[in-house]
Amino acid sequence: MSHGPAQPLTAPASGPLTGVAEVPGDKSISHRSLILGALSEGETRISGLLEGQDVLDTGAAMRAFGATVEKHGGDWVVHGVGVGGLLEPEDVIDCGNSGTGVRLLMGVAATHGFAVTYTGDASLRSRPMARVTEPLALFGAQAYGRSGGRLPMTVVGASDPIPVAYTTPMASAQVKSAVLLAGLNAPGETVVTEREATRDHSERMLRGFGAQVETERTAEGHVIRLQGRPTLRGRDIAVPRDPSSAAFPVCAALIVPGSDVLVPNIGLNPTRAGLFETLREMGADLTYENPREEGGEPAADLRARFSPDMKGVEVPPDRAASMIDEYPVLSVVAACAEGTTVMRGVAELRVKESDRIAAMATGLRAMGVEVRDGPDWWEVDGLGAGGLPGGVTVATHLDHRIAMSFLVAGMAARRPVTVDDSGPIATSFPIFRPLMEGLGAAFA
Ligand SMILES: O=C(O)C1=C[C@@H](OP(=O)(O)O)[C@@H](O)[C@H](O)C1
Numbered sequence: 001m002s003h004g005p006a007q008p009l010t011a012p013a014s015g016p017l018t019g020v021a022e023v024p025g026d027k028s029i030s031h032r033s034l035i036l037g038a039l040s041e042g043e044t045r046i047s048g049l050l051e052g053q054d055v056l057d058t059g060a061a062m063r064a065f066g067a068t069v070e071k072h073g074g075d076w077v078v079h080g081v082g083v084g085g086l087l088e089p090e091d092v093i094d095c096g097n098s099g100t101g102v103r104l105l106m107g108v109a110a111t112h113g114f115a116v117t118y119t120g121d122a123s124l125r126s127r128p129m130a131r132v133t134e135p136l137a138l139f140g141a142q143a144y145g146r147s148g149g150r151l152p153m154t155v156v157g158a159s160d161p162i163p164v165a166y167t168t169p170m171a172s173a174q175v176k177s178a179v180l181l182a183g184l185n186a187p188g189e190t191v192v193t194e195r196e197a198t199r200d201h202s203e204r205m206l207r208g209f210g211a212q213v214e215t216e217r218t219a220e221g222h223v224i225r226l227q228g229r230p231t232l233r234g235r236d237i238a239v240p241r242d243p244s245s246a247a248f249p250v251c252a253a254l255i256v257p258g259s260d261v262l263v264p265n266i267g268l269n270p271t272r273a274g275l276f277e278t279l280r281e282m283g284a285d286l287t288y289e290n291p292r293e294e295g296g297e298p299a300a301d302l303r304a305r306f307s308p309d310m311k312g313v314e315v316p317p318d319r320a321a322s323m324i325d326e327y328p329v330l331s332v333v334a335a336c337a338e339g340t341t342v343m344r345g346v347a348e349l350r351v352k353e354s355d356r357i358a359a360m361a362t363g364l365r366a367m368g369v370e371v372r373d374g375p376d377w378w379e380v381d382g383l384g385a386g387g388l389p390g391g392v393t394v395a396t397h398l399d400h401r402i403a404m405s406f407l408v409a410g411m412a413a414r415r416p417v418t419v420d421d422s423g424p425i426a427t428s429f430p431i432f433r434p435l436m437e438g439l440g441a442a443f444a
């Protein structure tokens with residue numbers, strides 16, 4: 001919960017970024033590997049787990065719920081307790097900065113007959129939890145939190161849960177996943193309908209661990225049916241690299257003159273790849289090399305080269321869920337393109353680790369970029385390649401993606417960009433700084 005002293009960091013203009021950027025494991029899949037391993041019988045061995053603080057906090061939580069979670073050599077090994085077998089934690093569960101961690105855990109524990117109190121850092125304590133506790137109440141769980149449905153919050157799990165049919169009111173994989181994970185320990189069929197498809201890692205991984213999950217496209221949307229009380233069996237998991245982390249070296253290469261960067265082995269699951277599609281529409285020199293299937297999902301090596309002729313685009317709102325965490329860094333690329341980039345249908349950006357539209361707009365405006373915004377949209381007027389003035393210090397509001405986005409901006413700007421706190425980068429991309437330095441970036 002406590003956050004150490006702020007760690008300011010400055011990115012001055014960079015020379016060409018070149019080389020290979022091996023980004024760490026996918027954060028969404030890493031959380032789910034630990035959680036589903038803990039709900040399985042037997043051993044789950046995970047290679048490539050993201051060792052970011054968000055994921056480490058979920059690992060500590062699974063230990064508090066009774067599972068064994070240990071690092072053996074380079075792998076993480078989980079010995080699970082089986083579906084319905086979680087134990088009552090002896091203390092508050094602190095999820096740090098992680099919305100995914102707390103919301104998925106609330107779901108899992110909501111159909112166990114004990115109470116759990118959750119908290120997190122100042123950012124997480126400001127984020128809305130009613131979106132999860134409302135559907136969990138349908139299973140019979142009761143939540144008692146701060147006003148506005150904020151953490152700290154105690155959720156009293158249902159001792160006699162009933163299955164639920166629920167339509168998610170916003171495009172959120174966290175809400176969908178919380179309901180599905182609660183449904184694991186409810187008898188019968190739990191059904192989640194989402195109007196827009198969101199990342200589908202929970203569905204794919206639940207199936208991989210042995211649950212019966214069916215998905216169907218209907219007139220109402222995307223329907224997911226889970227049969228409750230399955231036996232989940234531990235398995236080996238190789239976590240693919242994170243496309244949301246790949247976004248930073250890719251975007252930096254596109255806007256720093258002379259750059260040519262290879263980001264190998266990135267999953268291009270269509271529920272995650274919207275940024276790359278958008279960048280290509282803008283005219284980015286971004287190619288998919290060696291396209292292949294990895295663990296049943298499309299993957300490729302991404303090659304990004306400096307792209308001085310990118311144009312602003314209108315990003316279709318139905319693409320938002322597939323690139324929701326990438327809008328901050330897209331807005332930096334947009335500021336280096338010609339013309340206006342329009343981003344609509346993105347109200348969810350206002351309830352992430354920070355209000356990401358406000359945070360990016362404030363920093364971009366401070367360096368002279370024209371940004372217009374409304375409740376669920378924003379537009380950035382590009383200054384063209386080499387046009388970003390820089391010369392600002394920006395507030396990152398405990399938000400890793402805001403910090404990394406402005407550091408990327410500094411690499412392409414005429415004068416340095418300083419972020420007031422780079423500490424939160426460790427939540428999702430702990431090797432961001434050495435990785436970017438390896439490509440040629442300098443920090444001060
Ligand atoms: O399910 C997940 O792993 C995630 C879902 C998204 O959040 P929402 O469900 O709030 O859109 C995303 O922003 C987050 O980084 C990870």
Ligand SMILES: C=C(OP(=O)(O)O)C(=O)O
Binds near residue numbers: 098100325352353401
């Ligand atoms: C929104 C994010 O994470 P979370 O919701 O898990 O805190 C993110 O990583 O950009």
